Amino acid sequence: MGQAHSDEKRNVSHEELAKELANRFADKCFTPLELYSLKEVFKSLAEQEHQVRHLKEDTIARFLEIPDVLGVSPVLFQMMSYIGAFPFLQDAPAVLGLEQLVVVITVMTDRYKRVLAKGTTDRRKLLFKSLAVYDRTLSKTLTDKESSSKAEGDGGETSTTDKTPVSQPAAGFAIDTPGDDEDDIGVEGDDDLVLSAFDTLDIVNAFKHGNTPQNHGAMIPADNWRKLIMLLLLIAPLDPQESLSSYADRVADDELESLRTTADCILASFLDVESSPGIKFSRFNTVIPVLLPHIFDGLTPLFEHFLFSKDLNSDKHKDEPAGRSTLPPDVVQPLLQDKASIMNLGVLSQISFFIPGSSLFRKLRLLYSGDDDGFSMGSFETKVFNWRAPTILLVKGTRLPETNHRSTSAESAFLTTLPSRRFPPASAAAEETLTFGVYLSQPWKHTHRECFGDEETILFQLQPVHDVFPASAFNKDYASFIKPSASSPLGGISLGCPPPQQTQAYRRSSTISLGPVSLVLDSSFEYGCFTHNYASRGGAFQGSMARRFDFQERFEISSLEVWGCGGDDEAKHQAERWAWEAREAEARRKINLGTGDIEADRALLEMAGLIGGNRSGGSMM
Structure with a gap:
């Protein structure tokens, strides 16, 4: 009987298996209320053709409120039509009926973890396939180019700074259908997408014999990926x-341009749009886990809109007129409470692609701004050191020219502190704007013999190329804050550099010891230097997964900011600390014991040991 049952399962059609799979997804991943709401939403949106009820592209875009100006609706619909055919991807694109919509929502939201055997890895593969297209001409051009680069000794994957010229510009994709590049993906087709909870469906055997198309050269068109990145930044x-x-308001005028600029920086992590027509899976699968692990998080709340029917509003009373509510509207807290020259909503969304947005949106507070507080280490210390929660430092500047440049005395003095060996800049663009940053989970403090920070520290670049350099677990030289002194003349902020060793005065080093992957800001916050020695190992931060070559960026600082990650408790503690320090400073400035004789009062304080010698006064409280 068991054998007969198995044979019967193998002989069922794709449609029956897909329907059974959707039912299993629904039972395992949705609550009864969510399923009821989904059916109600589908009923209100679906159109019927040839006795088949399904969703159209414009209907989905209108329901999800996708802005037309992004031009991303066709890309999103292509993704949904492909994923809706799962697990029989050779049948894509699928008509988006109710069963297909259940599968799409499961994969697009974090419910995928309950059904895909390899979780994030399987989902990433599915998302790539849903975005990819196939064109033999462009694939051959890219393959020939890569072969030529390897023959010339480039050694490794092409990067965003590949200088190899392209004989002809990309003319577009001739076949605009989902692709399936198995050689590039490096698996045995769709057989690798095994469902952990559905052995009884015998799905593995079903798509082993499903005539999966043997396409090679699948890639995501750069323009399609840029449009989707802009949507992901928005959501x-x-x-x-x-x-x-x-x-x-984020898709209008200057905000839209800022969104597009940020998307271009992220796109530059995947390819050089001047020379590459699209993104292959090997690049996609390498960049996203390290540089953009949370890039798809916004899809969960977006697609969960299908699970909330407007007819089910628990906030309304039965006797309340439609469209009215007795409850006061919620006070919406802004995503970013403070304004600054570097951090904006686009940058905030960009950072949330590698730092969970739950600790960023509506929780950041501007602690220090060089534009407002002055570019000095003393001001930095006063504003930042009292924050007892994680912080994000952002620094923005302009690349210093390599040649034919009259440097100022301050610039020359900074350059003389750097090692004589210098790597070339990451690109040839003169005076390009650069933005770097660091996330520190530990509070800032003065560096003496050891650096501070932990393995959660993240060094990153936001502009012109998005890049992330995770902390090493072996080298602990994460961050240092050193004010200039007789024993440490080379003060400043260093990330990824060993702290200066205490030596005799006449042997003081005049050169900064740069780490393999490091960022240095001088003590006056005028100049900075980012170093990426890819060939070296053993630094506090890991090398780039996107740019596998050596480069160094020397720049003049234009803006410097520190943002506190936390809530009201951290802000209250900091405010109390600031108030206490202000009272202390005021009390020390106005020493008065009430005798009327200032000299006598001071003599008494000196006898008490409160002032005099190395003391500047004590608390009068």
Whole structure:
């Protein structure tokens, strides 16, 4: 009987198996209320053709409130039509009926963890396939180019700074259908997408014999990926049931241009748009886990809109007129409470792609701004050191020219502190804007013999190329803060550099010891230097997964900011500390014991040991 049952399972059609799979997804991943709401939403949106009810592209875009200006609706619909055919991907694109929509929502939201055997890895592969297209001409061009680069001794994967010219510009994709490049993906087709909870369906055997197309050269068109990145930046802070239309101001005028600029920086991590027509899976699968692990998080609240029917509003009373509510509207806290020259909503969303947005949106507070507080280590210390929670430092500047440049005395003095050996800049663009940053989970403090920070420290670059350099578990030279002194003349902020060793005065070093992957800001916050020695190993931060070559960026600082990650408790503690320090400073400035004789009062304080010698006064409280 068992054998007969197995044979019967193998002989069922793809449609029956797909329907059974959707039912299993529904039972395992959705609550009864969510399923009821989904059916109600589908019923209200679906159109019927040839006795088949399904969703159209414009209907989905209108329901999810996708802004037309992004031009991303066709890309999103292509993804949904491909994923809706799962696990029989050779049948894509699928008609988006109710069963297909259940599969799409499961994969697009974090429910995928309950059904895909390899979780994030399987999902990433599915998302790539849903975005990829196939064109033999462009694939051959890219393959020939890579073969030529290897023959010339480039040694390794092409990077965003590949200088190899392209004989002809990309003319577009001739076949605009989902691709399936198995050689590039490096697996045995779709057989690798095994479902952990559905052995009884015998799905593995089903798509082993499903005639999976043997395409080679699948890639995501650069323009399609840019459009999707802009959407992902927009939805990054989206809360469950929050309307995307509430972010309409982010897709207009200067905000839209900022969104596009940020998307271009992220796109540069994957390819050089001047020379590459699209992104292959090997690049996609290498960059995303390290540089952008949370890039798809915003898809969960976006697609969960299908699970909330507008007819089910528990906030309304039965006797309340439609469209009215007795409850006061929620006070929406802004995503970013303070304004500054570097951090904006686009940059905040970009950072949330590698730092969970739950600790960023509506929780950042501007602690220090060089524009407002002055570019000095003393001001930095006063504003930042009292924050007892994680912080994000951002520094923005302009690349210093390599030649034919009259440097100032301050610039020359800084350059003389750097080692004589110098790597070339990452690109040939003169005076390009650069933005770097660091995330520190530990509070800032003065560096003496050891650096501070831990394995959660993240060094990163935001502009012109998005890049992330995770902390090493072996080298602990994460961060240092050193004020200039007789024993440490080379003060400043260093990330990834060993702290200066205490030596005799006449043997003081005049050169900064740079780490393999490091960022240095001088003590006056005028100049900085980022070093990426890819060939070296053993630094406090790991080398780039996107740019596998040596480079160094020397720049003049234009803006410097520190943002505190935390809530009201951290802000209250910092405010109390600032108030205490202000009272202390005021008390020390106005020493008065009430005798009327200032000299006598001072003599008494000196006898008490409160002032005099190395003391500047004590608390009068």
